[in-house]
Amino acid sequence: MAQIRVLRRMASILTTPLAPEDVLGLINPLSSSRQLRGVVTKVVRETPDSTTIHFRPGRGWNPHAAGQWARVGVEIDGVRHWRSYSLSAAAGHDPAITVTAIGVVSTALARDTKTGDILFLDTPQGDFTLPEHPRPLLMLTAGSGLTPVMSMIRTLVPRRPDADVVLIHSARTPADALFHDELLELADQFPGLTVKHWFTRDSGTDAPARRLDLSDATDLETLCPDWRDRAAYACGPAEFLDAATELWLRDGHDDTHENLTIERFAPALLPGTGGEGGLVTFEKSDKEVEVGGDVSLLDAGEGCGVVMPSGCRMGICRSCLTPLVAGKVRDLRTGEVHGDEGELIQTCVNAAAGPVHLDI
Structure with missing residues (x-):
């Protein structure tokens, strides 16, 4: 250990004013003891608005x-922004994210990312994963909700001859459907995968275009008659997932709701939790804004130009924690009003309940 400390001191002298790891970072951008990084190895346009970004992590x-x-970090105009993205590559392969150009950060990633770019990373998380034991599966997705399920299909179907997967995917048109051609090719190649596309605007046929109706089991019975006997995974917009949850609870067998696993891209907010709102003061940034009781503190800060820490933006990763200086906040998921001086507040799922001062 003494020899290692001597070597480190010698390296520091040789690289002053930079730290040794900073010099190493100039040689190999993935080498950093401070921040996990990845280098973009391939960029694939999936649809007019969606791009898959393959990267090799350090x-x-x-x-x-x-x-x-x-969580993936990207620098825009000199400011590092963090967002959470599902990994669409098969397990055991270098990771990839599939990003749709919605919002400033996702649009920058989808439109501007090039091979050789550096992404800032956090380690994979989440329990929306395949069941431990083989069983028939139903994957119910809409829009970009297909991305984590695509990782499951790419992992399971080619490796397990006993796979039995039915995918029902809802998209606006065939041109908007993520991985459309690849899924059809996989279904042709592997008998254990059945793919049912549902198009809400234009199917390219004479069939009427409408939303997949989950208010009752009629559409689902037509697409997958044995849906009650399958372990189901659902991912997509909040209304889509809410309808699926209600359907499983109402029309499935008594215990079928336990076979429905949900992945949300936005927090499940309690209806009517918005209160009076208030004036939010961002003390270090010297900015303030008057907001309603249904506006998250994260959105309030970003709306007036404050650089806010964030990650999943749905109350899971806790990357947005910010000290409360004064005031009370309302949890948009439960309606609970809380707040003590110095308390760390999840700004993505809390709103002002009267005047609020944040230490940022």
Whole structure:
């Protein structure tokens, strides 16, 4: 250990004013003891608005399980922004994210990312993963909700001859459907995969275009008659998932809701939790804004130009924790009003309940 300390001191002298790891970072951008990084190896346009970004992570990355997500950081105009994205690559392969150009950060990633770019990373997380034991599966997805399920399909179907997977995917048109051609090719190649596309605007046929109706079991019975006997995974917009949850609870067998696993891209907010709102003051940034009781503190800060820490933006990763200086906040998921001086507040799922001062 003494020899290692001597070597480190010698390296520091030789690289002053930079730290040794900073010099190493100039040689190998993935080498950093401070921040996990990845280099973009391939960029694939999936649809007019969606792009898959393949990357090779540096040391410290944990291999992902199919269906997990990871926080990804990207610098825009000199400011690092963090967002959470599902990993769409098969487990055991270098990771990839599939990003749809919605919002400033996702649009920058989808439109501007090039091979050789550096992404800032956090390790994979999430329990939206394949069941431990083989069983018939139903994958119910809409829009970009297909991305974690695509990782599952790519992982399971080619490797397990006993796989039995039915995918029902809802998209606006065939051109908007993520991985459309690849899924049809996989279904042709592997008998254990059945793919049913549902198009809400234009199917390219004379069939009427409408939303997949989950208010009762009629559409689901037509697409997958044995849906009650399958372990189901659902991912997509909040209304889609809410309808699926209600259907499983109402029309499935008594215990079928336990066979429905949900992955949400936004927090499940309690209806009517918005209160009076208030004036939010961001003390270090010297900014303030008057907001309603249904506006998260994270959105309030970003709306007035404050650089807010964030990650999943749905109350899971706790990357947005910010000290409360004064005031009370309302949890948008439960309606609970809380707040003590110095308390760390999840700004993505809390709103102002009167005047609020944040230490940022």
